[in-house]
Amino acid sequence: MSRSFRSLSFIASNTDDAQASRDELIRLYGHVAPTEADVIVALGGDGFMLQTLHDTMNSGKMIYGMNRGSVGFLMNDFSTERLDERIAQAVENDFHPLQMTTSNADGSISYALAINEVSLFRQSYQAAKLRVVIDGQVRLEELICDGLMVATPVGSTAYNLSAHGPILPLEAPLLALTPVSAFRPRRWRGALLPNRAKVVLEVLEPEKRPVNAVADHSEVKSVLRVEIGQSEDTTAHILSDPDRSWSDRILAEQFAN
Template identity: 40%
Template structure:
């Protein structure tokens, strides 16, 4: 059996810190560059932060839930970490990339593993034009905003906004409007993840909009181009009793 080397990446919350202290009595905490696996202690927010920090490092992430929902995490088990990881299932995830042009014509790039969304900055609704592969599909969406979600992110903000849950292995993205006013009956769309989404803010000064990739916010966006980015990746391991595909399936029947 291969010798595993762990680096522990823990939330500052009490539950995560207590578990960290316990695990450090059993395992050495290696530097990230020397570790084979990053052990993430916390909730989904902590896991997302770790995914961004260790993207493209070839380090495998294994999460232990010390938060509330912990959708991307594994339950704590007294079984040794080595055994849980060796018998677990791994999934490789690619992020979405957003290229943002703001009102000052500055360019910004950010990545999101769960979703990229646009949201109004004031009490006024956003006005958005949506193009897919250079073709304008919706000239005027008036809404609080718009979510573009990956399959993994489809159970998060997207699902709360009544967007569809997507199987992890499908090559689709969910476009879900946030409280649409016009067109009132539009509930969103599914598109292939090899297509380019261009969102233009049609009233950027009067109705300013933020563009957000996971927890990275760019304010006063004027245009946002969103693409699946296969050049970046992260590998996550799930224990045998915590299969991510099964969690996504179950989420569709959760009430």
């Protein structure tokens, strides 16, 4: 289905390629401020796309990314030709990020959103020791590991995949709970959870085994307890070319070498 739009805003990462591409696209298609645009065109890599999605969350703005970085899994291919036609035919993907709520050793509480994943990591040479609670029920009384993450389908091909977690189809109403170098239980490889599950991770022996928590690029040090759940009242919108949809990309990753 074709979409109508009146104005584009071009934003770019700080690399020379991205900045030069922005200048060329502005010359060809014009430019308005992001707050006034119907569609924001983001030029850069996956990190820049994640930052753009965070910055525009709940704004109603649609983001169309073109790869001027390295991997560019979240981006469409770069081209200066027929951009208005490509955007008009693009597929809209709407999704809810995870919300991370941490209780910290200094008595504070922190909040952050994650499009890819929420991760816990050991802070020192000592392995982390965690208790895993799902929807109020203790599922693992004690997990000894280097880390543990809750990944969305969007993030399942990122750090989650590097930690040998499962790839999740974009339409799957699931989250991946994936350990990093689990020591005990030695054979535990993680779990698939409903996307509406409420996950609580409690840090055991926090003074001896301090743990940091990360939601995408937001890090909180020395956490005691982390609550993770889908944020139903927060939405991001991203556009993908029909021949390079996120669903197709995630499916293709499962057959990649």
